[in-house]
Amino acid sequence: MLKINTENLKKSHQLIWFVIDFTMLGLLIINLAFIIFDSLYAIEVVRDGLTAISPAITDAYRPIHRNFIVYDLIFVGIFLTEFIVRWGYAVKARVYDRWYFYPFIHWYDIVGCIPVGSFRFLRILRVISIVYRLHQYKVIDVTQTRIYQFLNFYYDAFMEELSDRIVIKVLSGAQDEIRKGSPLFERIQNDILFPRREMISDWLSQRVAEAAQEGYVPNRGALRSYLENRVDNALKQNLELSRLKYLPVVGPTIQETLEECVGDIVAHVIHQILEDLASASNHAFIEDIVNVFLPSPDENEEEIRNEALISLVTEILEAVKTQVGVKHWRENLP
Known part of the structure; x- marks a missing residue:
């Protein structure tokens, strides 16, 4: 389970930004859940199954589905506002050498705000960036979560299998060259x-x-x-x-x-x-x-x-x- 280190949170002197991070993280999770539900609702088979289970939910969500872009733009507006605020702070605090570096370095925040098709799902990159930033400041420790340990185990297994095959291939090639009389x-x-x-x-x-x-x-x-x-x-x-x-x-x-x-x-x-x-x-x-x-x-x-x-x-x-x-x-x- 993910635990918040309140001591490091107080020592960081960036409490306001971490509050914004947690707020944005909650909104992103809600927004992504909203996008996934709407995408499933657009599938006729899923919509018919939902109607069979609870017609009231289908009727209540139908107008929201028709105006989905409007509701999504509300989230986009909040995300863009937070992005502009952080950009302004980066310029004022001289975080980067040039004022226009911030949007290029944080390109994933902009791409995720495009309210078109599959671009919406790129907001998961923003979730990852926030979690990584909180982990970097030791406010949270993602390495203790089961999801991280599960993914890290199979990532290590994949990288070991891949690197082993590459090394064996390289060594086999070196052996062949040596046997052929390499100078x-x-x-x-x-x-x-x-x-x-x-x-x-x-x-x-x-x-x-x-x-x-x-x-x-x-x-x-x-x-x-x-x-x-x-x-x-x-x-x-x-x-x-x-x-x-x-x-x-x-x-x-x-x-x-x-x-x-x-x-x-x-x-x-x-x-x-x-x-x-x-x-x-x-x-x-x-x-x-x-x-x-x-x-x-x-x-x-x-x-x-x-x-x-x-x-x-x-x-x-x-x-x-x-x-x-x-x-x-x-x-x-x-």
């Missing part, structure tokens, strides 16, 4: 990535240095302690090293010294590697890695590499198509 990969590698190897190397070098600085430098003590403990545990489980303690006199000393030396060496090596990565000297190392992944276009085995890449990409697209094909809206069905 896409060669263009990406030769025309986009390869000319920018130096830029990619610089960027990766900077990112690796930042990651090492932020992740390693503040925790170097904890990392060294961890490495020494892990190396110490590994050495104690080594059978050859454990036999040293059986040597007379010097055995335990040699074993302990080796454990300390190995632990210190490992920690020092890891420390030096991370120190190098955290400095500008990592550029050459990163550049070598980039050159491995982005070799020169004229190197051998490019065809084998492309076939493997094509197979990998098509399998990835197939997995994406399978996931896209899942109908999530069905999970919300009762």
Whole structure:
């Protein structure tokens, strides 16, 4: 059920306009009901059925039906008056950059006021605009109504079905192009990535240095302690090293010294590697890695590499198509 938030209504400082909105909304509903009833009354079968049920209603409504345009013009006059008042307020408050923008932006209000045939039913657009405006100011919340939830559910279902079919169609087309030998990969590698190897190397070098600085430098003590403990545990489980303690006199000393030396060496090596990565000297190392992944276009085995890449990409697209094909809206069905 639609509830009115009276607190937001008072805080909005536009109470008079919201009163006008609710008044217009009521008149529009009455007018649309009047139009629908008159349209049904014009059908002979409906009129005969109504006469059979209640001849008094038919006789009473007959003169109204003959002068329907007059009664409808009363509503049109009220709607146009409200439109002109809002237009004047928009001009005075400088809501839009030009005074003549208002009727173009609110064209649906004018079209709905045309008292001819099917144009009358376009007044439903004005109902929608008023409801939307009230919802926008949080005076009402249409999302909590059953009508909105019903329509929104099937709208989401329709959009999901439509988007799924479009995505699957696009991915299938991409797979066909890739299987036919699309030059896409060669263009990406030769025309986009390869000319920018130096830029990619610089960027990766900077990112690796930042990651090492932020992740390693503040925790170097904890990392060294961890490495020494892990190396110490590994050495104690080594059978050859454990036999040293059986040597007379010097055995335990040699074993302990080796454990300390190995632990210190490992920690020092890891420390030096991370120190190098955290400095500008990592550029050459990163550049070598980039050159491995982005070799020169004229190197051998490019065809084998492309076939493997094509197979990998098509399998990835197939997995994406399978996931896209899942109908999530069905999970919300009762």
